[in-house]
Amino acid sequence: MTELEFEYLRSFLKQRSGLALTAEKRYLVESRLTPICRRFGLGSLAELIGALKVGRDGALERDVVEAMTTNETFFFRDRIPFDLFRDTLLPEALMRNASRRRLRIWCAASSTGQEPYSLAMLLQEAAPRMPGWQVEIVATDISTEVIEKAKAGLYSHFEVQRGLPVQWLIKYFTQVGEQWQIAQSLRSMVDYRQLNLLHSFTALGQFDIIYCRNVLIYFDAPTKSDVLARLAAQLAPDGALLLGAAETVIGLTDRLAPHPKHRGLYTHAAPAARLGETAAVLPLRVAASV
Incomplete structure (x- = not known):
């Protein structure tokens, strides 16, 4: 993937998802988008980028964005x-x-x-x-x-x-x-x-x-x-x-x-939250501890 191709992908992802990729994330782009190439029968990332530029395949555009978004989560994360x-x-x-x-x-x-x-x-x-x-x-x-x-x-x-x-x-x-x-x-x-x-x-x-x-x-x-x-x-x-x-x-x-x-x-900003003042008076506890 050339520098110009990477810059196009950065611009595409920024416009479509808000994702701001830094230069050191280039390896991540290649690893996550290579399976997308295979899925759509494209021989290389260059072909994928060419297809994105044409803009005729909404499914490809969606899958590229979804492949690059991070979905790390778990129950009661950060507690x-x-x-x-x-x-x-x-x-x-x-x-x-x-x-x-x-x-x-x-x-x-x-x-x-x-x-x-x-x-x-x-x-x-x-x-x-x-x-x-x-x-x-x-x-x-x-x-x-x-x-x-x-x-x-x-x-x-x-x-x-x-x-x-x-x-x-x-x-x-x-x-x-x-x-x-x-x-x-x-x-x-x-x-x-x-x-x-x-x-x-x-x-x-x-x-x-x-x-x-x-x-x-x-x-x-x-x-x-x-x-x-x-x-x-x-x-x-x-x-x-x-x-x-x-x-x-x-x-x-x-x-x-x-x-x-x-x-x-x-x-x-205006009411700068009196939130939490009354909770001390009337706490709501549940049966199980998270």
């Missing part, structure tokens, strides 16, 4: 964002929304579903304290392939060993051959949709809690600023946004501000 949901965000939301009994959560870049299903399990554990509540979890990802895997809710033994408490594996999963399938009751709690964060997501509506973790790290600063501003527009006035441990809003947008007590948690 703290889920402890925060259980102990602070959910109790706060139940108090604020008590009159309308509705809660909306968005998991952006949800990959193969472990993040939204982790939240679904926490909500299931809290269900006795939420009679009559309408809870919606919307989960989106740019990749149609991982969305289909998430919908099926089938995971390997290795995947269920990563972060999932054994008592919840027994409680919420059924073994299907060599895989484990999460219960239909939990699968029905999550609305999976294909979505590119570079495109408008206003049609999704407003959310009380947004998880957008470990995706902004792949974007350049202008793209991060744009996505964060649009996330802020979809966040309820007293809502909460959770980013990955290596991500921040500082220097990227003035619409959101870090929470003073909880790392990785952001709220609208």
